[in-house]
Amino acid sequence: MRSIPTRRDVRAAACIGLVVTAAAGCHEQLAAPIPARSDDSAAPRPGGTLHLASLADVRTLDPAGPLDALSGEAIHLIFAGLVDYDQEARVVPDLADHWDVDDDGRTVRFTLRRGVVMHDGTELTADDVKRSVERSLHPSTPNPNTSYFANIDGYEAYASRGADHLRGVAVEGPYVVSFHLAAADATFLPLLAMLTLRPTCRSATDRYADTWLPCGAGPFKLEADGWQRGTSLRLVRHSMYFRSGLPYLDAVEWTYGMQFLAQRFRFEQGELDMTHDLTQSDLARFVADERWRPYGAAEADTSIFGESMNTRLPPFDNVEIRRAVAAAIDRDHYRMIKPANMTPLSQVIPPAVPGYDPTFEGQRYDYAAALEHMRAAGYPFDPATGRGGWPHPVEYLLYDQGVVLYTAQVLQQELAKIGIHIALKVVSWPAFLAMRTDASRAGMSLGSWGMDYPDPSTFFEPLFASAALAGESTYSSAFYSNPRLDDLLNRARREGDPASRARLYGEANAIVCSDAPWAFTFGFHWFDLRQPYVRGFAPHPVWLRDVSRVWLDRASSGAGR
Numbered sequence: 001m002r003s004i005p006t007r008r009d010v011r012a013a014a015c016i017g018l019v020v021t022a023a024a025g026c027h028e029q030l031a032a033p034i035p036a037r038s039d040d041s042a043a044p045r046p047g048g049t050l051h052l053a054s055l056a057d058v059r060t061l062d063p064a065g066p067l068d069a070l071s072g073e074a075i076h077l078i079f080a081g082l083v084d085y086d087q088e089a090r091v092v093p094d095l096a097d098h099w100d101v102d103d104d105g106r107t108v109r110f111t112l113r114r115g116v117v118m119h120d121g122t123e124l125t126a127d128d129v130k131r132s133v134e135r136s137l138h139p140s141t142p143n144p145n146t147s148y149f150a151n152i153d154g155y156e157a158y159a160s161r162g163a164d165h166l167r168g169v170a171v172e173g174p175y176v177v178s179f180h181l182a183a184a185d186a187t188f189l190p191l192l193a194m195l196t197l198r199p200t201c202r203s204a205t206d207r208y209a210d211t212w213l214p215c216g217a218g219p220f221k222l223e224a225d226g227w228q229r230g231t232s233l234r235l236v237r238h239s240m241y242f243r244s245g246l247p248y249l250d251a252v253e254w255t256y257g258m259q260f261l262a263q264r265f266r267f268e269q270g271e272l273d274m275t276h277d278l279t280q281s282d283l284a285r286f287v288a289d290e291r292w293r294p295y296g297a298a299e300a301d302t303s304i305f306g307e308s309m310n311t312r313l314p315p316f317d318n319v320e321i322r323r324a325v326a327a328a329i330d331r332d333h334y335r336m337i338k339p340a341n342m343t344p345l346s347q348v349i350p351p352a353v354p355g356y357d358p359t360f361e362g363q364r365y366d367y368a369a370a371l372e373h374m375r376a377a378g379y380p381f382d383p384a385t386g387r388g389g390w391p392h393p394v395e396y397l398l399y400d401q402g403v404v405l406y407t408a409q410v411l412q413q414e415l416a417k418i419g420i421h422i423a424l425k426v427v428s429w430p431a432f433l434a435m436r437t438d439a440s441r442a443g444m445s446l447g448s449w450g451m452d453y454p455d456p457s458t459f460f461e462p463l464f465a466s467a468a469l470a471g472e473s474t475y476s477s478a479f480y481s482n483p484r485l486d487d488l489l490n491r492a493r494r495e496g497d498p499a500s501r502a503r504l505y506g507e508a509n510a511i512v513c514s515d516a517p518w519a520f521t522f523g524f525h526w527f528d529l530r531q532p533y534v535r536g537f538a539p540h541p542v543w544l545r546d547v548s549r550v551w552l553d554r555a556s557s558g559a560g561r
Contacts, residue, residue: 030289031268036533037555044536048552049251051272052545053258055401056429057230061214061222063195064136064143066433066475069303069450072195073544077235077252078119079198079216080242082110082129083189089454089541091189095124095199095217095242105184105496112175117240119221120201126177130169131206132199134158137166141208144475145196145452147467151188151493153180159470183494186501190453193542219247219548231256248536248551260402273534273552276526276545277402280338286529287340299526299539300352301343304459305404306518307411308447308477312439315390315420320377322516326363327370328418329411334522337406343523348459348509350523352541355456355505362513363520370418381419389419396422397442399432404446407521436477445477447518454542456505457493464512465489478517485511 038045058071063079065071084094093099096110116124137146139159149155154167168180181188191197201215214222219241226234233254237247258266264282267275276299278286286292307325309316316322331344347362349355374381374389381389398408408424415422422444427435436445452458462468466481485508492504513520528545530537533554540546 030285030292033291033295033532034270035555036535036553038553042535042553044248044549044551045553046248046551047250048554049253050249050274050534050547050550050552051253051255052274052547053255053263053266053272053277055258055260055263055277057256058233058254059430059433061227061233062208062212063198063200063216064141064208066142066144067195068433069544074233074235074252074254075195075198075214076218076543076546077220077548078214078218078222079195079200080116080218081193081195081198082112083193085193085453085540085542087538087540091193099189103180106181107178108181108188109172109176109178112177113242114175116217116242118199118201118217119215119238120203121240122202124199124217125174126171127174128199128202129177130166130171131202132204133169133197134166135200135204135206135208136197138207143196143208144462144468145194147465147470148187148191148194148196148461150467151181151183151185153182155182184496185493186496187453187455187457187493190455194452217242219243220249220252223251247548249547252547267529267531270531270554274528274530274537274545274547276528278527278529280340283338283340283527287527292529295532296527296529297539299528299544300541301350301523301525302352302451302454302542303524304345304348304350304447304449304520305407305522305524306345306447306520308436308445308518309516310439310441310443310445310477310479311481311517312479313443315377315379315394316443318377319515320373321379321390321420322519323514324370324373324377324418325415325420326513326516326519327366327373328420329414329519329521330365331521332365333410333414334407337410338403340527341524342403343525345520345523346513347520348464348512349456349505350451350459352525353451353456353459354454355502357502357506357509360506360509362509363516367417374418379419383417386419390421393421393423394443395425397425397427397432397435397445399429399446400426401429403524408446437474439479447477448524449475450544451542456508457489460485460489460505460508460512464517480515480517482511482515 054070056070059068060071063075080095082096083091086092097113099110101108136143152168157163158166170178172178203215204212219238220235221238223234223236236251260277260279263275263277266272309322311317335342335344346364347360379390398404412422435441462475464480466486468474468476488504488508492501495501535551535553536549
């Protein structure tokens with residue numbers, strides 16, 4: 001069952017006395033919500049543009065590229081998949097009318113819906129599915145998710161350029177495509193619900209190119225000149241979308257690079273219709289205001305943050321140093337920075353993901369143990385004199401956005417107490433993404449990951465499996481590899497019994513927490529605020545801010561107080 005804080009829990013967390021400005025801010029008057037035109041029984045009404053904003057910028061709009069959460073918000077609207085997740089996180093048909101499983105789970109055959117029109121006016125066929133899969137998994141594509149699909153028959157030959165086509169994806173007719181697997185795989189359908197293999201228009205060709213403009217079969221399409229990189233994005237309704245009557249909105253428009261305070265003022269005035277980029281003090285004001293309380297909702301805890309340590313560079317090539325870091329961090333000190341959004345985390349799996357075990361101890365704060373790990377590493381530190389420890393500053397890579405600027409400063413203080421001194425290197429978001437995948441660069445960096453699909457493998461495989469190190473665009477910023485862990489993860493993917501899978505992932509969790517390529521610190525959940533006239537929105541268990549069924553029912557343009 002999903003674990004989502006209640007509004008009462010969020011209000012209490014937001015107004016605790018640990019954050020003085022937030023507590024004081026609970027009494028500041030806000031603009032009144034802008035009312036809806038109709039009552040709650042009104043039927044959805046088409047039309048209007050939904051206005052959103054973000055402090056960050058999208059990295060790509062190509063499902064085959066190196067994705068981040070913000071990119072995924074738009075990509076999910078542009079591209080439909082063979083399958084998708086419903087509001088209960090169940091895999092359901094999307095572009096596929098149905099599927100069948102044969103050969104003891106090794107063949108999954110999809111029959112496509114007929115008459116699905118892509119954004120370019122062509123009809124979706126099985127050939128488009130195969131072409132899109134091969135494009136995404138081709139070795140020339142900068143796709144860090146390819147290892148997820150290594151179980152497709154013929155993948156190794158295709159990935160090594162030993163074959164021109166992927167043997168395990170077979171077109172059996174204009175509307176039938178089958179996937180043949182080397183072994184039964186309990187994660188295959190959830191993997192297909194991800195964004196990575198979603199069908200693209202034929203303009204994408206069979207090879208990835210940075211210059212290609214996104215074109216798929218989703219409810220929205222890119223408006224001509226609608227993507228101003230680094231500034232804004234505008235998607236418009238796909239009038240021939242295969243789900244009759246959807247979407248309701250004429251357009252969705254994002255403004256990027258907008259500071260939190262500007263977002264708050266524009267949201268209050270109705271220039272933004274929804275927001276979740278809020279300072280701790282502003283969030284406290286909204287959740288404490290009875291007028292706004294019905295229009296806020298917490299997303300699930302499906303992301304993890306931590307301190308990623310480059311296991312190929314000193315001092316973090318020494319496992320005892322990594323263990324010292326994991327034991328030196330008091331996770332409650334991180335939580336105090338933004339308690340309404342942050343949950344202390346001590347393991348790989350966050351609370352709202354199936355497989356999370358609240359009784360699993362994982363990593364924990366233990367100052368005496370941290371000092372002992374430093375001694376075992378050969379770099380003892382004396383807190384009384386400040387002597388000893390690692391003799392050189394360690395560069396720590398992070399980006400200039402939001403809460404991570406503060407968690408980095410907390411980390412500096414925590415590690416100084418065990419004789420490790422870190423030097424902060426603040427870069428732009430694109431530079432951060434590029435630099436953290438270079439094993440010769442930063443010794444330490446901010447680690448973060450959001451759930452791609454509701455299964456433990458979505459965290460273990462891209463971050464800690466050896467297969468994730470293949471190619472240049474890896475997500476594995478710790479460059480960690482452990483054959484025993486790889487074996488457990490491979491067995492877990494092929495295990496159909498839920499209890500046995502849970503045991504395997506429990507063992508994997510223990511290995512990663514002990515080897516400490518990351519010091520896990522906190523989970524983060526967004527708190528979404530909407531104006532009352534934004535109808536049809538509910539936090540989705542998988543997708544970030546899914547607005548595919550939202551409609552607007554605005555009574556007036558004035559905000560009022």
